[in-house]
Amino acid sequence: MSTRGGVRPPAARSSSASVQEDDDGGALPPQGHLSADPVPPRRLGLLLTIGGVIGFLAAFTLTVERIKLLADPSGYKPSCDINPFISCGSVMVTWQARLFGFPNPLIGIAAFAVAVTLGVLLLSGTPLPRWVRVGWQVGITLGFVFVCWLMTQSLYSIKALCPWCMVAWAAVIPMFWTTTVDSLDRGLVPVPRGARRAVATLVEYRLLLSVFTGLVVVVLIAQAFWSQWLSLV
Amino acid sequence: MPDRPTTKDARREAAREKARQLREAEARKKRRNRVLAISAAAVALVLVIGVAAIVITRATADKPVVQPPGVTGDGGIVLGNASAPHTVTIFEDYQCPACKAYEPTVVPWLDQQVQAGTIKLEFRPLIFLDRRFGGDYSLRAANAAFCLAGQSGVDFVKFNEAMYEAQPEEGTGGLTDSKIVSIAQGAGGDIGTCIAAGTYEGFAQKVDAAAFALTDAQGAKVVSGTPTVLVDGKLLTGDGGQGVPSQQQIAAAVGITG
Numbered sequence: 149m150s151t152r153g154g155v156r157p158p159a160a161r162s163s164s165a166s167v168q169e170d171d172d173g174g175a176l177p178p179q180g181h182l183s184a185d186p187v188p189p190r191r192l193g194l195l196l197t198i199g200g201v202i203g204f205l206a207a208f209t210l211t212v213e214r215i216k217l218l219a220d221p222s223g224y225k226p227s228c229d230i231n232p233f234i235s236c237g238s239v240m241v242t243w244q245a246r247l248f249g250f251p252n253p254l255i256g257i258a259a260f261a262v263a264v265t266l267g268v269l270l271l272s273g274t275p276l277p278r279w280v281r282v283g284w285q286v287g288i289t290l291g292f293v294f295v296c297w298l299m300t301q302s303l304y305s306i307k308a309l310c311p312w313c314m315v316a317w318a319a320v321i322p323m324f325w326t327t328t329v330d331s332l333d334r335g336l337v338p339v340p341r342g343a344r345r346a347v348a349t350l351v352e353y354r355l356l357l358s359v360f361t362g363l364v365v366v367v368l369i370a371q372a373f374w375s376q377w378l379s380l381v
Numbered sequence: 382m383p384d385r386p387t388t389k390d391a392r393r394e395a396a397r398e399k400a401r402q403l404r405e406a407e408a409r410k411k412r413r414n415r416v417l418a419i420s421a422a423a424v425a426l427v428l429v430i431g432v433a434a435i436v437i438t439r440a441t442a443d444k445p446v447v448q449p450p451g452v453t454g455d456g457g458i459v460l461g462n463a464s465a466p467h468t469v470t471i472f473e474d475y476q477c478p479a480c481k482a483y484e485p486t487v488v489p490w491l492d493q494q495v496q497a498g499t500i501k502l503e504f505r506p507l508i509f510l511d512r513r514f515g516g517d518y519s520l521r522a523a524n525a526a527f528c529l530a531g532q533s534g535v536d537f538v539k540f541n542e543a544m545y546e547a548q549p550e551e552g553t554g555g556l557t558d559s560k561i562v563s564i565a566q567g568a569g570g571d572i573g574t575c576i577a578a579g580t581y582e583g584f585a586q587k588v589d590a591a592a593f594a595l596t597d598a599q600g601a602k603v604v605s606g607t608p609t610v611l612v613d614g615k616l617l618t619g620d621g622g623q624g625v626p627s628q629q630q631i632a633a634a635v636g637i638t639g
Contacts, residue, residue, distance in 0.1 A: 185409050222623065232513050307513065352412055359420045363427050370431060376512045378438060379590075 180334060182344055183351035187330040193270025195326055200263030203319035206312045207256025213312075214240050214251050228311040233376045236310035244301040252298070256316055259291060263323060278336065285331045292324035299365065303372040317365065325357040444583030450531035453503075456588030458530040460492075460537055461501035467635040470503040470611040472592055473541075475522030476510040476555060477607045481545040484608070487628045492538050500635055504541065507607055508589045510551065518555020521576065523585040525561045528575035529568065540568035 177184045213226045213236060228236040239245055245252055266284055269276060276284075295317050302309060331337045333351045350357070370377065452458055457470065469491055473480045494500045506523035522544060529535055543564045549555055556564075558576050565572045575581070595603040603609070603616050608625050610617050612634045617626045632638070 184405055185412065232509065307515070353416055353419075355416045356419055359423060363423055367427060374434075374438070375515070378435065379512055 177348070182333050182335070182339065183348040185352045186333050187326060187351070187354070189270050190273070192326055192330055193267045193272075196263045196267030196323060197271060198267075199319040199323045200260045200265075200267055203256060203316050203323075204260035204264065206315035206319070207253040207260055210236065210240070210253035210310075210312045210316075211251060211257060213237075214253070217241075230311070231380075233307065233373055234309050234311060236312055238308045239302060239306055239310035239313065242301075242306050244298065244306060247294075252294075253316075255294075259287065260316075260319070262287065281331065281334070282336055285327055285336060288320070288324050288327045291320050295320045299368075303368060307372075309369065309373070318362070321361050321365070322358040325361065326354060329354040329357070444579065444586065446583040446587050447580055449527040449581045449584060452527055452530050455591050456505050456527075456584070457503040458505070458526060458537060459501055459503045461495040462498045463501070465495075465498050465501045467499070467613055468501045468503055468611075469631060469635070470505060470614070472505045472507055472604050472607050472609040472611075474507045474510045474519050474607040475526075475544050475548065476514070476519045476551055478548070478551060479606075480608045481548050483625055484541065484545060487610075487626075487631060488538060488541070490628045491631070494635075494637065499637060502538075504537070505588065505592060506585065507592055507604075508585055509593065509607070514551055516554050518549075520582055520585055521555065521558060521579075522561065523588070524579055524582045525565060525572055525576050527581035527584060528572035529565050529570040532570045532572075535565075535570040536568045540565055540570070543567055 178186065209227075213228070217224050217226060217237060217240060226235070226237040226240070228234075229238075232238075240251070248255075262284075266276065266280070298313065299317060302313065328337075329351045332339055332347050339347045448454065459468075471484070471488075473484070488502075491500065491502045495502050504526070506519075506526045508519035508523050511517055511519040526537075526540070526544075529540055530537060544556075544561070547556055547560065547564060562573050562576060592604045593602070597603055597616065603611070610625050610631070612631065617631065617634050618624060619626050619630065626634070
């Protein structure tokens with residue numbers, strides 16, 4: 149497995165192997181992994197590439213819309229202004245949409261481009277150095293935290309949904325979870341001995357993390373805009 | 382793993398390894414099916430709960446549509462002589478700060494014209510800001526307006542003015558029912574039971590939906606917010622085709638000078 153070059157296996161590999169006999173058939177985790185079913189590097193690469201491209205397009209469109217709106221503040225109607233509560237025009241002009249003093253999607257343009265780059269490298273079978281993986285984990289974690297904050301602001305403070313922003317949220321969620329379980333599995337994020345079994349299970353059922361996060365977001369959106377949705381049906 | 386599986390031990394080791402891989406593949410398949418089943422079940426559960434919630438809230442929230450007396454079928458509270466040659470319509474929402482700012486600039490003059498018999502003044506209370514800010518103040522206020530409209534001897538313009546004067550900030554829950562009742566009392570009406578029963582809330586919902594569905598001859602939307610002013614059924618905007626018209630612009634549109 150040339151793709152795992154440069155990754156140091158977590159300590160106590162051999163001793164934990166003997167406790168891996170479970171009802172799933174007692175498969176042993178491969179060298180350097182906690183789980184018997186690690187994230188295949190190429191699949192992570194595919195996810196980062198597709199998610200990165202989608203997120204990039206969303207951030208890019210938002211930036212272009214923001215510029216057009218700036219050029220003609222009273223006349224321009226953004227493409228995503230569908231009704232009073234599904235609208236990026238009303239969201240883009242809030243302070244939350246420029247938390248660091250400039251429009252948030254500028255961060256997205258840069259960050260999603262990095263995701264695509266790393267994704268393409270993984271797809272090509274290039275082994276990523278440990279520090280690059282750690283850096284990406286830090287980056288996507290910050291991205292996920294930022295997205296969660298933006299969601300709460302959008303739902304409960306601004307009280308409007310911006311379609312392109314939601315596309316970016318949807319891209320970040322699976323990228324975050326898959327990257328995180330991969331980092332846990334590889335020991336990039338230290339896992340205490342007692343939690344290894346639980347983490348291995350988490351890695352094996354990783355798809356559920358993205359599915360449940362997505363469902364929670366859908367339910368919160370449905371709940372926060374309940375009367376508005378009803379007026380549409 | 383051995384490099385050259387030549388010895389017996391090595392061959393046994395290779396066979397063991399192969400068996401291990403088979404077990405692993407089997408376990409992976411089992412797990413994938415389980416993950417898909419759990420995901421599908423969770424999605425289905427959310428959908429079922431969502432549909433059930435929609436059915437329940439629609440059954441309880443869809444209020445009966447009762448036509449208030451003295452109000453047009455599309456929700457117009459019309460003041461003035463039926464033979465007056467022009468009608469000025471104002472779409473408003475009692476929760477809307479722009480309406481609070483706009484109406485004092487035109488309504489006193491319009492009221493004079495109503496008294497003079499030159500125009501009819503029509504108010505159409507909408508409730509869309511409830512959807513934007515949550516709560517039900519716009520709905521309760523519109524219901525109150527419809528309650529009052531059908532009563533004799535009330536000064537609707539006075540009620541309208543007082544409602545805007547007392548307007549709380551957007552999205553703060555609005556005036557209490559008892560405060561609205563006392564404002565109506567000040568305008569000569571008694572709407573206590575009507576507001577408590579929410580008699581015309583279903584009608585107000587219908588009026589709101591109909592107003593936002595209005596289109597002109599070109600198929601463009603007429604009402605996209607409040608305040609919106611129509612003169613004889615046609616949209617009249619302020620300078621540059623935007624916003625609301627000034628008193629002078631309305632006067633020009635209905636052909637009144639001075």
